[in-house]
Amino acid sequence: MNDSNLVLNTFRRPLPEALAQALRERFGERFSVAQAVRDHHGRDESPFPAAAPDAVVYANDTAEVAEVVRLCRTYKVPLIPFGIGSSLEGALLAVQGGISIDVSGMNRIVAIHPEDLTATVQAGVTRKQLNDALKDTGIFFPIDPGADATLGGMAATRASGTNAVRYGTMRENVLALEVVTAEGKVIQTGTRARKSAAGYDLTRLFVGSEGTLGIFTEITVRLYPQPEAVSAAVVSFDEIAGAVNTVIQTIQVGIPVARCEFLDSATVQALNAYAKTTLREATTLFFEFHGSASGVREQADLVEQIARENGGQDFEWATRPEDRSRLWNARHNAFFALLQIRPGCRGISTDTCVPISRLADSLIGARKILDRASVPTAILGHVGDGNFHAILLIDPDNPDEMAECERLNSEIVSLALSMDGTCTGEHGIGLHKMEFLRDEIGEDGVDLMRRIKEALDPDHIMNPGKIFQC
Secondary structure, three states: OOOHHHHOOOOOOOOOHHHHHHHHHHHHHHEEOOHHHHHHOOOOOOOOOOOOOOEEEEOOOHHHHHHHHHHHHHHOOOEEEEOOOOOOOOOOOOOOOOEEEEOOOOOOEEEEEOOOOEEEEEOOOEHHHHHHHHOOOOEEOOOOOOOOOEHHHHHHOOOOOOOHHHHOOHHHHEEEEEEEEOOOOEEEOOOOOOOOOOOOOHHHHHOOOOOOOEEEEEEEEEOEEOOOEEEEEEEEEOOHHHHHHHHHHHHHOOOOOOEEEEEOHHHHHHHHHHHOOOOOOOEEEEEEEEEOHHHHHHHHHHHHHHHHHOOOEEEEEEOOHHHHHHHHHHHHOHHHHHHOOOOOOEEEEOEOEOOHHHHHHHHHHHHHHHOOOOOOEEEEEOHHHOEOEEEEEEOOOOHHHHHHHHHHHHHHHHHHHOOOOEOEOOOOOOOOOHHHHHHHHHHHHHHHHHHHHHHHOOOOOEOOOOOOOO
16 A cells, blocks of 8 residues: 555544634534534545544635634644545545535535636536536536536546546636635635736646645636537447547547547446446447537547547447437446445546557556456546546455555556656545655655645645645
């Protein structure tokens, strides 16, 4: 196991009674030390055991968040932001105790500016909630991680999703943030302007910081026009190489696909059982095309030709909205479908991303590594931008399985790093990837991050124990 396991054993001092009393008097029923509430806020989708906070505060606005931060700073008590709890890397676990500050009630859409293609929302707004509010405007927000995550959490982890190959990730689509700093001050990191050269890029500093530098309370994001025409397609392959070569050739010739997803045969089999789909149980690619009616048709024809040259079979169309929704809902549920293969298991997920020219070597190499596993495994991912996930389904109570899968996980990450890739394309570092971050950017790079953390959060109250050890 990497050294993130040591963080789980960090000493937790008791919550100061004076702080608990102050929060109880200020927030009333929105302050809780109930075990069930604490357990809910100390559990995510990672393979780590639960680590509950000492208490939970439900905040309704920025001023309340700032008030909680100032109180916790006074008593030097950790603070962990919480949205819906969909982290895959242990980013929200209260490994040093403290206060979980739940921003799910901060779910107001502050402003939509259709003419500028921007929206400003509170941190607890989810991606589906925003798109529901946009459905009659002709514009939409494209970033779609599988969970209906909050935009605060998505910005904090630099999230991505199936649309990233065309629309980018949260890194490219967050224009500005309202942040409560570790001092309890409220700052604005940007504006709605599409570009700026005004000093340090604070927005990019905070996006992806996983709650370790401040707590997001509002996010301003880019929006996009709804495409005139949308079409999806599914194609299967007998060999992984044929599917991967299809992806590489599609991207390299410049076909502007909106979505390009890879599912191995194990994932397809799990989806058929879980979502009642009837896909051919073989290596499969999902595509989606956005544009004009003629442009979509041309894109699809070109991709179909490339796929057939690489052994693609049963190229099927999904043009009706309900058929496309069924297809993509199934894809978004793939992780949970895989968990049903082995009831009671937890999933260890790699999150590597490599340059598109190295995708075949990385993905096929990962498959060879997984073939040595003694537990069920699968591969799926957003291969259009070189990102895929290897899933290992472990018994969380079996230390031998955990150790074996961490070794295989490490091999897959090392392979990606050797190809100028990254250990995490979209899930973040959290607890799980600390060692891999050091391998990727070096000890001096990690030390620079520590110094930034020390400058902004000298008392180490903001989600301590994540990304690196201070």
